[in-house]
Amino acid sequence: MRQFFRSHARNLRASVLIAVLVSAFVSVYLTDFAHRHDEHLREDAKRKQGETEASFNKRKERLEKVERIFYRQHYGWEPWENFELKLYDLRFRSRGGVEARDDIVIFAIDNESFEQVGVFPWPRRVYGEAARRLAIAGAKVIAFDVLFDTPQDPEEDAQFRKGLLASHGKVILSADIDEKEKSTAGNISSVSSVALPIPELEEAAWDIGVTKVVKDSDSFVRSYTVYLERHEPADTPSGSAWNVYPSFVASVAGKYLGISPDQLRTGLKKGLMRNSRVYLLNRHQDRRRSLHGYNTLINFAGPATHFQTLSFYEAIDPSAKTDQMLKTVVKDKIVLIGASAEILHDLFPTPYMERGNTPGIEIHANALQTILSGDYVRVTPPWLNECIIFLMSIVTAIVTVFISKPVSSLATIFDARLSFRVKNSRIGIYGLAWFLMYLGGGFFPPAVIYFLCGFYAFTQHNLWLPMGYTLVAIMLTYLFCVVYMFLTEEQEKKKMFGRFQRFVAPSVLTQIMAHPTEEYPRPRRVEATLVFTDLQGFTTLSEANEPEVVVAVLNEYIDRMASIIFKYQGTIDKYIGDAIMVIFGAPVPFPDHAERAIRSAVEMQEECAKFREYGRSQGWPDFYMRIGVHTGEPMVGSIGAKDRLDYTAIGDDVNLASRLEGLNKQYHSWIMCSSLTYERVKDVVIAEYVPAAQVKGKTHAVDVYKVYGLQESGRRDDFWGEGADAKAPKPAEAAGEEKPGIVS
Numbered sequence: 001m002r003q004f005f006r007s008h009a010r011n012l013r014a015s016v017l018i019a020v021l022v023s024a025f026v027s028v029y030l031t032d033f034a035h036r037h038d039e040h041l042r043e044d045a046k047r048k049q050g051e052t053e054a055s056f057n058k059r060k061e062r063l064e065k066v067e068r069i070f071y072r073q074h075y076g077w078e079p080w081e082n083f084e085l086k087l088y089d090l091r092f093r094s095r096g097g098v099e100a101r102d103d104i105v106i107f108a109i110d111n112e113s114f115e116q117v118g119v120f121p122w123p124r125r126v127y128g129e130a131a132r133r134l135a136i137a138g139a140k141v142i143a144f145d146v147l148f149d150t151p152q153d154p155e156e157d158a159q160f161r162k163g164l165l166a167s168h169g170k171v172i173l174s175a176d177i178d179e180k181e182k183s184t185a186g187n188i189s190s191v192s193s194v195a196l197p198i199p200e201l202e203e204a205a206w207d208i209g210v211t212k213v214v215k216d217s218d219s220f221v222r223s224y225t226v227y228l229e230r231h232e233p234a235d236t237p238s239g240s241a242w243n244v245y246p247s248f249v250a251s252v253a254g255k256y257l258g259i260s261p262d263q264l265r266t267g268l269k270k271g272l273m274r275n276s277r278v279y280l281l282n283r284h285q286d287r288r289r290s291l292h293g294y295n296t297l298i299n300f301a302g303p304a305t306h307f308q309t310l311s312f313y314e315a316i317d318p319s320a321k322t323d324q325m326l327k328t329v330v331k332d333k334i335v336l337i338g339a340s341a342e343i344l345h346d347l348f349p350t351p352y353m354e355r356g357n358t359p360g361i362e363i364h365a366n367a368l369q370t371i372l373s374g375d376y377v378r379v380t381p382p383w384l385n386e387c388i389i390f391l392m393s394i395v396t397a398i399v400t401v402f403i404s405k406p407v408s409s410l411a412t413i414f415d416a417r418l419s420f421r422v423k424n425s426r427i428g429i430y431g432l433a434w435f436l437m438y439l440g441g442g443f444f445p446p447a448v449i450y451f452l453c454g455f456y457a458f459t460q461h462n463l464w465l466p467m468g469y470t471l472v473a474i475m476l477t478y479l480f481c482v483v484y485m486f487l488t489e490e491q492e493k494k495k496m497f498g499r500f501q502r503f504v505a506p507s508v509l510t511q512i513m514a515h516p517t518e519e520y521p522r523p524r525r526v527e528a529t530l531v532f533t534d535l536q537g538f539t540t541l542s543e544a545n546e547p548e549v550v551v552a553v554l555n556e557y558i559d560r561m562a563s564i565i566f567k568y569q570g571t572i573d574k575y576i577g578d579a580i581m582v583i584f585g586a587p588v589p590f591p592d593h594a595e596r597a598i599r600s601a602v603e604m605q606e607e608c609a610k611f612r613e614y615g616r617s618q619g620w621p622d623f624y625m626r627i628g629v630h631t632g633e634p635m636v637g638s639i640g641a642k643d644r645l646d647y648t649a650i651g652d653d654v655n656l657a658s659r660l661e662g663l664n665k666q667y668h669s670w671i672m673c674s675s676l677t678y679e680r681v682k683d684v685v686i687a688e689y690v691p692a693a694q695v696k697g698k699t700h701a702v703d704v705y706k707v708y709g710l711q712e713s714g715r716r717d718d719f720w721g722e723g724a725d726a727k728a729p730k731p732a733e734a735a736g737e738e739k740p741g742i743v744s
Helices: 002-007 009-034 053-072 077-095 111-117 124-136 154-166 199-204 248-256 261-269 323-330 360-373 382-402 404-418 430-461 467-500 506-513 538-544 547-567 593-618 652-667 675-681
Strands: 104-109 141-147 171-184 187-195 207-210 223-232 241-246 291-297 308-311 334-339 420-422 425-427 528-536 571-576 579-584 624-632 635-641 644-650 671-674 685-693 702-710
Touching: 009 077, 009 382, 009 467, 077 430, 077 467, 104 360, 111 308, 124 141, 124 154, 124 323, 124 334, 141 248, 141 360, 154 199, 171 199, 171 248, 207 223, 207 241, 207 248, 223 248, 223 261, 223 360, 241 248, 241 261, 248 261, 248 334, 248 360, 291 360, 334 360, 382 404, 382 430, 382 467, 404 430, 430 467, 528 593, 528 652, 538 547, 547 571, 547 579, 547 593, 571 644, 579 593, 593 624, 593 671, 593 675, 593 702, 624 652, 624 675, 644 652, 652 671, 652 685, 652 702, 671 675, 675 685, 675 702
Parallel strands: 104 308, 104 334, 141 171, 141 334, 171 207, 624 671
Antiparallel strands: 171 187, 223 241, 223 291, 420 425, 528 579, 528 624, 571 579, 635 644, 671 702, 685 702
């Protein structure tokens, strides 16, 4: 691990810096999201002690500007917020519904009720009758999500009041509070209005609850206002003060738990419902506004119709539900009465939107179950959210760097095996494989792990981890790190290309550049096969022709030989006049480097014969090639002075390969290989064993083989030397010894 961090220090530093910048950027948007329901400034815009009027106005103007920019004109915040919210909804759908409380019953004002009762709106005596019958049936709380803020027929209002009184303090009525902004002389202020039930109904009810729907930016309902604080004007009975208005659900829960209206308001200001803590998302108050709501997240039990629901007319029609039947349904339970008919436009999208919109009255039921059960959906604090984003960005950056070498190696393998040619043009998939594997290895592991952690925290602990913003941070960190790695790799590839383009086959060069972080130039001992070639007849050409002709002939010859060498993915170490030194098995190792070398040597001889025939037509002298092949473990890498390095091979194995090329003259052969090479290719070649050959520079004789061709194509040495001068007697024949046998 220490070696990994040392070798990737530069990439790690850059990637961590990218992660820090990305996490800081995303945290700004996450802060905006966390305060999406807060209507406050970070600093109260009220005059401080000793502050002048001018200073106060200047500070107030600055704070208002901050609010406008940060909370209202924050560019691009909606896609981020919507992404987070949709992932929140997905967690509900994946979790599935939970059991609805059996002490909550809904009597819905639906289409069936319209058919039985008549055209809406109904006479208020209808609601009075419902309250009376439900109270007699033993309902513990009867709550109307219907606004009765304007007088109607006095007789009807009286009948409704009579029904409320008959319920003996079991009825909760709804109210509405709204806030609007107004601009006066360039100053923006807020004015709130309250729509309460008419006084005679308000007095007859146990309490009043505000039905204020909280919508997110995508118009979905996920939160609920537990209570509101309204700054009452000075001309109201209570005078200039901040009064608490419980929500519809809070009033219902308070009545059900036996809390008086005054105790309920006092407790809500402390965040308590009797002795239980009410989990609130926001606890801030902006004194410049006249109204502020305190919200909690609704832990939805399920989609629409999840709670026990009956038609409203069943509460007033004895023929539909007798008193005994009604008692069986509602005794000691909470009865919620509200609209579910689509024509009344009290339907809202919720996290279970795929099952249709949810009626407002059922949203109240879900919020009521959340409060009564205390099973709140909680959110992590802002500081922890920022730490999570920072941590996941850092992890993504390190993982992206960590997989760089495996990705390059695998991409090279896929590219080598799946590439194809179209009209002699190679179509590789290295870039595609590189990107997909970086995506699968750099982005998906941290993203999927965090995604699963977020789901686990929600389904098992009702904890909302910021998933969308964190995934965006992971994605941005991944993308920027990959871009950085790509650019860095491209720079390394250019360096590699400059080092190797003259020496290796394009396919080998592709693999080298696919591993820019590999220290290929560093000298190291490798197993490889070395090939030396020399051209007989080139000296004669040089003596008889101008240098321009000699260069043209040499280039033609080298082009032909290099194409064969590159075909078998050899590395050209150097050109020494007409001689060529080739390495097979380095810098990219091949397990069959000996066979590649032999096949390359045979094919070069075949090409040399064709080149000789072509040269005769040009008036050139005959060219014959001698080749020496040896397999060993030379030192291969960049060797030389500090500012002048060459990629080459050194060692005794190099000298032996060179001597074998020269030994061809003594034995009148065209390709000669060492016994180490022959042992690796004996199933491929046709060769003659030469025991105990004395090689210049060696104190002991070595066993070598004269290569005559490949088994698949037969013996070809006569063709390689066709037209050469008459051969001198071979040493073995001159001594009267038996000719060594040809092995194949």
